[in-house]
Amino acid sequence: MSKVTVVGAGNVGATVANVLIFHEVADEVVMLDVKEGVSEGKAMDMNQTAQLLGFDTKVVGCTNDYSKTENSDVVVITSGIPRKPGMTREELIGVNAGIVKSVAQNILKHSPNAILVVISNPMDTMTYLALKSLGLPKNRVIGMGGALDSSRFKYFLSQALGCNANEVEGIVIGGHGDTTMIPLARLATYKGIPVSTLLSEEKLQEVVSSTMVGGATLTKLLGTSAWYAPGAAGAYVVESIIHDQKKMIPCSVYLEGEYGESDLCIGVPVILGKNGIEKIVELNLNAVEKEAFAKSAAAVHNTNAALKAVGAL
Numbered sequence: 001m002s003k004v005t006v007v008g009a010g011n012v013g014a015t016v017a018n019v020l021i022f023h024e025v026a027d028e029v030v031m032l033d034v035k036e037g038v039s040e041g042k043a044m045d046m047n048q049t050a051q052l053l054g055f056d057t058k059v060v061g062c063t064n065d066y067s068k069t070e071n072s073d074v075v076v077i078t079s080g081i082p083r084k085p086g087m088t089r090e091e092l093i094g095v096n097a098g099i100v101k102s103v104a105q106n107i108l109k110h111s112p113n114a115i116l117v118v119i120s121n122p123m124d125t126m127t128y129l130a131l132k133s134l135g136l137p138k139n140r141v142i143g144m145g146g147a148l149d150s151s152r153f154k155y156f157l158s159q160a161l162g163c164n165a166n167e168v169e170g171i172v173i174g175g176h177g178d179t180t181m182i183p184l185a186r187l188a189t190y191k192g193i194p195v196s197t198l199l200s201e202e203k204l205q206e207v208v209s210s211t212m213v214g215g216a217t218l219t220k221l222l223g224t225s226a227w228y229a230p231g232a233a234g235a236y237v238v239e240s241i242i243h244d245q246k247k248m249i250p251c252s253v254y255l256e257g258e259y260g261e262s263d264l265c266i267g268v269p270v271i272l273g274k275n276g277i278e279k280i281v282e283l284n285l286n287a288v289e290k291e292a293f294a295k296s297a298a299a300v301h302n303t304n305a306a307l308k309a310v311g312a313l
Contacts, residue, residue, distance in 0.1 A: 002026040005069040008078035009039035015231025021057040072111040080120035097312035115276040127265040139276040143252025145176030146267035148233035152214040156207045174296035240272040
């Protein structure tokens with residue numbers, strides 16, 4: 001019997017749960033939220049689609065009852081608040097650090113062997129906080145960001161090529177932010193053909209730029225953060241773990257010398273299986289990519305420093 005808990009039943013969390021049940025990734029999916037009735041209502045709504053969509057996964061909603069999450073194999077943490085007008089980055093980190101830390105501690109009381117998938121923002125820093133404050137082995141704490149950024153990269157590549165997105169390969173490494181992510185255009189391919197031979201340098205740079213501001217573009221259009229792709233990306237990561245698929249997915253993970261960086265969580269390709277992170281894949285970056293990665297890592301270190309400033313670590 002496999003079990004997944006999603007903490008936070010907002011747009012992203014509910015989408016993670018919905019994709020998991022539709023694909024029957026686990027036998028049971030639990031949604032937990034602090035707001036009375038929200039996760040129960042969404043779980044009931046989802047359960048009422050079972051006959052229509054033909055799935056057998058059990059969906060449970062609860063309000064702050066961590067006992068319902070007992071023996072979860074994977075726990076997805078989406079909880080936290082969005083940045084509000086006038087709020088500094090440090091203030092956002094202070095609030096969300098408290099929420100993520102409390103959630104993770106409560107989860108581990110009931111599921112001591114769970115693998116954690118962090119979506120809460122700022123994601124690289126919240127992943128680092130979870131790892132450092134809980135003392136878990138690094139294979140069990142994973143930030144989702146790279147999976148989402150890479151999916152957006154493939155979308156923009158497919159639009160530029162006028163092709164099926166499922167036939168494009170592209171990878172994004174680095175921090176999960178507008179200025180810190182690094183879409184690796186040099187390594188992108190369409191059915192094995194380097195995309196750099198199919199698109200002009202100008203068009204390829206346009207794709208890279210669109211990818212980097214992909215989240216901000218949607219926020220501007222929607223008036224709030226996106227949820228379909230982030231939710232699907234979270235479920236994609238969970239599925240590779242639960243089904244031991246050994247997929248190579250870029251995720252925010254703790255580095256100890258890989259890519260020349262240490263003591264931070266940042267996006268790099270990893271193999272995901274039943275033990276969580278089974279291997280960190282070191283790509284052969286060129287000088288320009290190495291420099292971009294070092295700059296991205298420096299920015300993530302800078303954001304992590306705010307955790308100490310607000311007393312979270």
